[in-house]
Amino acid sequence: MRMRFFSTFRQATLLAAVGLGCFTTTSCVAASTVKSDSAGALDEPVPIPPSERSLPAVIAEPYFKVSNEGLNLEGTSFDLRGNLLFVEVFGGRVFSLSPSRKLTTLVAPNKYGSAGLAIHKDGRLFVAGLGNFKDTGSLVTFSPDGRELQTVISADKGFLVDDLVFDANGGFYFTDFRGSTTEPTGGVYYVSPDLKTVTPILPHLAAANGVALSPDGKTLWITEFSKGLLHRVQLSDATTVAPFGTAITYQFTGPSPDSMRVDSAGNLYVAIYSQGRVLIFNKMGIPIRQILIPGRQQGHNLLSTSMAIKPGTDELYIVANDAKGGRGATVFRTKALAKAVLLYSHQ
Template sequence: MTMELILDARNTLGEGILWDDRQQRLLWTDIEGSELWSYVPETGFTKRWVLRERLCSMALTGRDERLLLGFASGLSFFDIATGTFERLHDVEPHLPTTRLNDGRVDREGRFVFGMFNQAENPKHPVGGFYRLNRDLSLEALPLGGVAIANSICFSPDGRTMYYADSGTRAIRCCDYARDGTVSHQRVFAQPDAAAGDPDGSTVDAEGFLWNARWGAGQVVRFAPDGRIDRILTLPALQPTCVAFGGPDLDVLYATSATVGLADPAAGAGGLFARRLDVSGLPEERFGRATDA
């Protein structure tokens, strides 16, 4: 099965895609372009916001006009209607080579994210994984150091967290208690389980994990036991992140990147889609709608 190009966005590093079910739109970032993108599949309406620094990941909140943004240097709320920002936290200011990377809201309305070491090779795992709690406190998670945090997502019941350090090529998981306690860290998918490196992931309603495979032009569906269930291909070598969207949450979308490619193929850096016979889950909102 092949994913089809639906928007030739030409992003340098498209990432962090999510589906806003209230507005029926996709949101994602071009990290290296410091841009926030919005696209409405039904109408094709596209909008971009040029931001003050690189945007690495984001989350919906209980207020439609407010997003939680993970900038390279830290976390802020962003009011789309007014264009104003509210700074929450600087993250790892003592580590000059790290920036934020992948992040996702857990089933309790807390934002979990990891860091990226921008130093040239070797990229040492000096960054960490963190959680922004609903009271806006920032908490380090005991998951060890990381060089390129990716693949953060949660099982449908919220009791398993998935994550990766892309350079190791393994997707890991851990038990994730309702109070946020993590335990029993283990390998979910082995480094040789699929081509490419693991990038962004999402979980469908059946509990299967969909992972963008950087460098392989693939999106792989992993069963809950870690075996490969199916593979989608796309005409872009560097898919970066995936999200389910559409009115029935049965369309899988993927962002992609051109960074580092001397001669990108047509459509590279674009937005891709494929309607499937399975559906996703609504994107969790930071703080939950009743108290955000």
């Protein structure tokens, strides 16, 4: 049974209360219940901003408990076998969650500070790393089994590589997480398909974080973590911004836009770090929907960081953690507005 979006929090609450939201042919897991008289209340630990309270909302459902610890998960991606891969930032590990919900560790703990992950068409894992979170970020690749390591962007380059997305030719864009609101030294760069040339695309950003590419490859989306901005960049080609092609389409309220994904219709999904939710924008950058993580009303599961749509489906998987709140790190699931975009890894 498909989960449907409803136009008010009260309707979304009624949906949760009656337990709709089936994801298998044999069982139906009840959605988290939120009291209808307090949904979206302004006295919550992290209230929904007034300008977004009327957006249609749906409540995601717990899918898999990764850990009882508040591991900071990131970089959600699906491989060709349907495994959901993601990284653990402070420990550097890469995890694989099988369709049967078996969790394995592909890459052991390390010092790379893994923050983003994308999969090459040849199966290699491209892992963005923040290093020491100051000046030793890197981008490395692992073989599909996590054993063979190669360096693409070395730590001595000074980047804090946070996230990446492939284009149709096998080159990729990555975000540089450096900078602050008063010293915007981060940016977005493009690495050529041969992995030899790095070209700046949009410099002078305050901790550039998420990056996504429209289905036609002509629109680049970027979140600026420290300033709370959503950038929409029109491209003439892989390394050239179109004339008058840059725009800030949205200013987020409160903390802070994180990783992003697009669907096959061009809708954009932005995880909101420290708010326990995902905002959905249309292809023009206008907010149209939102997804709420269970427990957010009580201040739990607020560190929502990343998501992925399972190829060939409209199933959306979100990773979030509860920091020190006692509920650990969890994968949540709901429905996207459209099926997954065709990723470079699946071409």
